[in-house]
Amino acid sequence: MAAEEGKVDPMHQFTIEPLLGSNGWELAGFNIAFTNSAMWMAITTVLLTIFVAGGMKRELVPGRWQMMVETFTGFIDDMLEANIGKAGRKYVPYIFSLFMFILFANILGLLPLGVIGLHPFTFTSHFTVTGVLAIISFAIVLVVGFWKHGLKFFTLFVPHGTPLAMIPVIFPIELISFLVRPFSLALRLFVAMMAGHVLLKVLSSFVIDGTNAGAGFAALVGVPSFILMVGISALEILVAGIQAYVFALLTSLYINDAENLH
Amino acid sequence: MPQIAQIMETYSSQIFWLLVTFGFVFFVVGRGMVPRVMDTVSQRDSQIAGDLAAAQAARDKADDEEEAWRKRENENRAQAQAVIAKAKADAAAKSEKKLAAAQKRIDTKLEKADVEIAEARYAAMTEVESVAAEAAQDIVKQLAGVKVTAANAKSAVKKAMTNV
Numbered sequence: 001m002a003a004e005e006g007k008v009d010p011m012h013q014f015t016i017e018p019l020l021g022s023n024g025w026e027l028a029g030f031n032i033a034f035t036n037s038a039m040w041m042a043i044t045t046v047l048l049t050i051f052v053a054g055g056m057k058r059e060l061v062p063g064r065w066q067m068m069v070e071t072f073t074g075f076i077d078d079m080l081e082a083n084i085g086k087a088g089r090k091y092v093p094y095i096f097s098l099f100m101f102i103l104f105a106n107i108l109g110l111l112p113l114g115v116i117g118l119h120p121f122t123f124t125s126h127f128t129v130t131g132v133l134a135i136i137s138f139a140i141v142l143v144v145g146f147w148k149h150g151l152k153f154f155t156l157f158v159p160h161g162t163p164l165a166m167i168p169v170i171f172p173i174e175l176i177s178f179l180v181r182p183f184s185l186a187l188r189l190f191v192a193m194m195a196g197h198v199l200l201k202v203l204s205s206f207v208i209d210g211t212n213a214g215a216g217f218a219a220l221v222g223v224p225s226f227i228l229m230v231g232i233s234a235l236e237i238l239v240a241g242i243q244a245y246v247f248a249l250l251t252s253l254y255i256n257d258a259e260n261l262h
Numbered sequence: 263m264p265q266i267a268q269i270m271e272t273y274s275s276q277i278f279w280l281l282v283t284f285g286f287v288f289f290v291v292g293r294g295m296v297p298r299v300m301d302t303v304s305q306r307d308s309q310i311a312g313d314l315a316a317a318q319a320a321r322d323k324a325d326d327e328e329e330a331w332r333k334r335e336n337e338n339r340a341q342a343q344a345v346i347a348k349a350k351a352d353a354a355a356k357s358e359k360k361l362a363a364a365q366k367r368i369d370t371k372l373e374k375a376d377v378e379i380a381e382a383r384y385a386a387m388t389e390v391e392s393v394a395a396e397a398a399q400d401i402v403k404q405l406a407g408v409k410v411t412a413a414n415a416k417s418a419v420k421k422a423m424t425n426v
Binding site for chain 1: 263264268269271272282283284288291296298305
């Protein structure tokens with residue numbers, strides 16, 4: 001822990017600690033140690049698989065669990081159909097995986113498991129992770145765009161009705177805004193998750209330090225901070241869902257550009 | 263910020279494990295399970311749509327049958343009404359005929375009776391006249407001692423009788 005003993009370091013929660021194979025595990029010269037981050041990815045994967053598998057009873061009249069899973073698939077399906085149209089159906093597996101993976105990761109990272117001694121780790125607060133997801137999404141956009149439209153895909157950067165004289169100006173602007181997409185996609189999720197967790201940790205340090213400093217500080221700082229924490233925790237649950245939704249929605253909008261141009 | 267401070271040591275592990283886990287999610291959950299879940303949903307939707315269509319068809323059929331039944335019923339009723347009307351007309355005609363015959367019989371009877379009465383009255387009248395004439399002859403003879411011929415008496419009586 002970087003900070004003094006007894007203090008809460010708000011950034012410590014993002015530290016990656018190797019659990020297994022910190023030295024030995026290598027793949028083509030790259031270290032692939034199984035870290036706490038990797039463990040939470042695995043936990044997310046297992047829970048998500050169990051969740052969806054529970055909805056596969058394929059009953060005509062669905063039970064609660066099946067209904068829940070079908071609600072999620074229907075939600076993604078509707079979103080893709082609204083944004084892309086009939087052609088959007090083939091992207092349901094990817095967008096569903098993306099949305100559910102991020103949603104589960106965000107919510108699992110918020111669980112108050114510290115109470116029982118475990119340390120929840122939100123791997124979506126690492127831009128290495130969100131960056132890879134954003135690059136995958138962006139790569140799909142590029143592949144689909146060039147596959148379907150070839151070089152005509154570049155007309156995406158020239159909106160309809162642009163005067164001929166304006167094309168040299170508009171084209172670079174549109175190109176840059178297109179190329180910024182993976183960064184905005186990755187940074188949005190990473191920053192939103194990190195900011196929320198830092199805020200919660202800072203507030204919790206106010207609660208702990210305020211309470212330790214005496215009854216007056218406890219009443220003045222500790223209690224209001226605690227009440228604020230409750231509210232912010234609720235907000236963070238909302239943010240966890242919204243950020244997963246935004247990531248999936250923006251990906252589907254970008255795929256729409258590639259699928260239908262303008 | 264550990265995200266930046268640790269990036270050189272951890273990026274390969276992060277990317278590797280993300281690709282492993284997300285790849286598993288995409289291929290097993292996304293490609294394997296989600297299509298089947300959606301298949302179930304679309305199967306249910308089509309079953310519901312089919313059931314609704316069948317119900318609609320059954321309802322249409324019932325409506326048609328009711329319509330046909332109503333038509334038949336109306337025809338039957340009209341037929342029955344016609345039969346009743348015919349029977350009524352027949353009965354009325356028959357009774358009229360019977361009545362007419364009876365009337366005729368009664369009329370002839372009455373006529374005959376009238377004639378008989380007239381005859382009887384005439385006979386009675388002549389009798390009364392002759393009796394009255396004789397009586398008048400007798401009375402005149404007794405009171406005035408004048409002999410009156412039968413013809414005179416008769417005409418006198420007739421004259422008096424018309425005043426009665």
